[in-house]
Amino acid sequence: MVSPSTEIAYNSKIEGDVVVSRLDAVINWIRTNSMWPMPMGLACCAIELMAVAAARFDIARFGAEVMRFSPRQADCMIVAGTVTYKMAPQVRRIYDQMPAPKWVIAMGACASTGGMYRSYAVLQGVDRIVPVDVYISGCPPRPEALLDALILLQAKVRREPAARRLFRA
Amino acid sequence: MTATADVATFLTERFPLVAGRPSLDYPAFNAPAAQVLEVLRGLRDEAGYDLLADVTAIDWSAAKSPRFTVVWHLFSTVGHQYVRLAADCADDAHPSMPSATGLWPGANWHEREAYDMFGLTFAGHPDLRRILMWDGYPYFPLRKDFPLAGLDTALPDLAVADETGVSVKPAPYMGGPFVAAPGSTIEAGEPRAKDQSWSEGQEKPKET
Ligand code: SF4
Numbered sequence: 001m002v003s004p005s006t007e008i009a010y011n012s013k014i015e016g017d018v019v020v021s022r023l024d025a026v027i028n029w030i031r032t033n034s035m036w037p038m039p040m041g042l043a044c045c046a047i048e049l050m051a052v053a054a055a056r057f058d059i060a061r062f063g064a065e066v067m068r069f070s071p072r073q074a075d076c077m078i079v080a081g082t083v084t085y086k087m088a089p090q091v092r093r094i095y096d097q098m099p100a101p102k103w104v105i106a107m108g109a110c111a112s113t114g115g116m117y118r119s120y121a122v123l124q125g126v127d128r129i130v131p132v133d134v135y136i137s138g139c140p141p142r143p144e145a146l147l148d149a150l151i152l153l154q155a156k157v158r159r160e161p162a163a164r165r166l167f168r169a
Numbered sequence: 170m171t172a173t174a175d176v177a178t179f180l181t182e183r184f185p186l187v188a189g190r191p192s193l194d195y196p197a198f199n200a201p202a203a204q205v206l207e208v209l210r211g212l213r214d215e216a217g218y219d220l221l222a223d224v225t226a227i228d229w230s231a232a233k234s235p236r237f238t239v240v241w242h243l244f245s246t247v248g249h250q251y252v253r254l255a256a257d258c259a260d261d262a263h264p265s266m267p268s269a270t271g272l273w274p275g276a277n278w279h280e281r282e283a284y285d286m287f288g289l290t291f292a293g294h295p296d297l298r299r300i301l302m303w304d305g306y307p308y309f310p311l312r313k314d315f316p317l318a319g320l321d322t323a324l325p326d327l328a329v330a331d332e333t334g335v336s337v338k339p340a341p342y343m344g345g346p347f348v349a350a351p352g353s354t355i356e357a358g359e360p361r362a363k364d365q366s367w368s369e370g371q372e373k374p375k376e377t
Contacts, residue, residue, distance in 0.1 A: 085337050086303045089326030092333060118340040120310050120319025121302070129333045 023163035031075070031101065031162065032154040033063040038074035038098060040091060043081030045108040045140045057143040062150050071097040076153065077130070078146070082110040083123040095130045101165075103157070105149050106132045109139040176252055179216050184208050190255055195242075197253035202239075205256045206267050209241060213272060218243035218252055224269065224279035226287045227255075230313040237264040237289060258289065268294040286311035318342055 037059075041049055052059045059065050068074040071094045083091055095104065106126050109115035112135045114124035126132060133156060134149040176196050180187045186204055190197040200208045212218040222242040229236055235257035243252050258264035268291035269276040280291040281300040288309035291297060299306060303325035308315055318339040324330035350357075 086301075086325060088335070089324055089329040092329045093326075114340060118342060119317055120308075120315070120337075120340065122340065124338070124340055128335050129329070 023166075024161060027162035027166065028158045028160060032157045034066075035062075035064045035075045035103075035150070035154070035157075036066045036068045036073060037064050038071055038077040038094065039067045039069070040077050040079045040094070041081055042079070042083060042087060042091075043110060045080035045110065048140045048143055048146065049078060049080040049107065052143040052146045057147065059147065059150065062147065062154070064150055071095070072099060074098050075101070076103045076105060078105045078107055079111040079126045079130075079132075080107040082115065082117055083126050083129075084121050085123055086121070088123045088126075088129050091126065092129045101157075101160075101162075103133045103153055104130050105134045105136065105146075105153060107136045107146060107149070108141055109137065112137070115139060176212070176216055176218075176250075180208070180211075183211055183215070190253070192253060195251040195253050197255065200254055200256050202256045202259055202266060205239075205241075205254070206269065206272070208254060209243070209269055209272055212243055212252065212254070216252075217245045217247045218250075220244040220246055221269065221273040221275050221279070222251065224276055224283060226283045226289055226311075228287055228311065228313045231261075234261050235259065236261040237287060239266045239283065239289065241269065263290070264288070265290045265292055267292050270294055285309070288312065 039046070039049055051057055053065060053067060064076070071077075075098070077095055077098065079091065095102070104126070106112045110117060110122070111126045112132075114122050116139070118124075123129065127135075134153050136145050136149045138145055177189065177198075180198055184200070184204060184207070187198050187200045187208060190199045198208075220243065222244045223240075224242075225240050227238040227240060229238065237258040238255050239258065241254045243254065244250070245252075256266065258266055264287070266289060268280055270280065270291075271293065277294070277296070278300060280294055281296075281298060283289050284291065284294075284297050285299040285301050286309060298304060302310065305325065307322055308320055310319075316339065318341075319337065320339060322337045324333075324336055330336060
């Protein structure tokens with residue numbers, strides 16, 4: 001709690017209740033450990049995404065278990081599956097509706113590059129419509145690969161100058 | 170209902186214009202487009218083929234006439250047998266066929282798919298819209314003259330297209346399509362055994 005004391009100097013009464021840190025570190029610590037995913041499950045990769053959320057792989061260990069089906073509450077869109085041209089505008093709209101800061105994981109060959117669907121109907125990589133932070137290879141990727149991607153993304157977020165962005169915005 | 174085994178005799182007696190069609194599996198018949206609804210009704214009500222399993226179409230390529238053939242697969246839940254009925258569309262430029270939605274409501278989506286993929290119109294269909302591609306898509310992708318990679322066109326949502334600057338582009342082929350050719354050794358049939366080193370950056374060498 002904030003103490004009413006205006007004293008700047010050492011105060012033995014509140015010792016132990018105060019942690020000194022950088023604002024960047026605090027903000028990034030909060031962001032990395034409660035990264036709420038927007039599960040954009042569009043094809044078979046979504047099955048692996050479900051496995052990641054279940055008990056065996058348990059994405060909750062990394063603070064990302066709160067799958068939000070409303071983009072307004074989500075931080076990280078996990079595009080899991082084949083993005084067709086018909087679906088692409090909706091993916092982009094959902095991305096636009098997510099509040100910043102927001103990140104995107106392209107899970108699997110389809111989301112990253114169109115995968116094996118070299119055809120008239122499939123968007124050749126979701127990075128054509130939204131900025132992607134982490135790509136995961138595999139068809140489908142193992143759940144561990146998604147956890148690895150999440151850890152990579154957390155490492156990236158930890159390096160961000162969050163405080164400067166906060167005050168500039 | 171008669172037994173389904175003698176569907177050939179049933180059809181030739183009842184509909185003299187119906188002819189046999191070469192088939193490797195089920196009994197198959199050709200019918201004239203004008204009579205096709207009667208034949209389907211006869212098969213459903215008199216021969217026991219009560220389930221419409223599929224409606225699809227064939228494009229025999231622009232060089233052929235008649236170009237489009239519509240194919241119905243019926244199944245008899247009593248006799249546990251399939252029968253296939255085919256009818257050629259008379260007009261190659263604006264192919265059309267009577268709709269079977271009056272006989273089987275389930276024909277609705279099958280016919281929408283055939284319309285979406287081949288550009289066939291079904292006369293009497295209550296709601297003939299695209300079902301797989303988006304409304305306003307300008308091509309019919311399963312026609313023989315449509316490339317698998319696709320053709321340039323706009324995204325379905327123009328606001329998003331404006332913002333992202335993305336449009337529907339032909340998919341990069343990078344030497345594909347990567348399908349193994351049947352009937353030879355694995356080494357010779359594998360796509361990598363062929364000269365498919367060409368890509369978008371490096372044109373496919375002209376055959377001499
Ligand atoms: S990458 Fe493979 S598993 Fe994932 S959506 Fe595409 S086809 Fe399915």
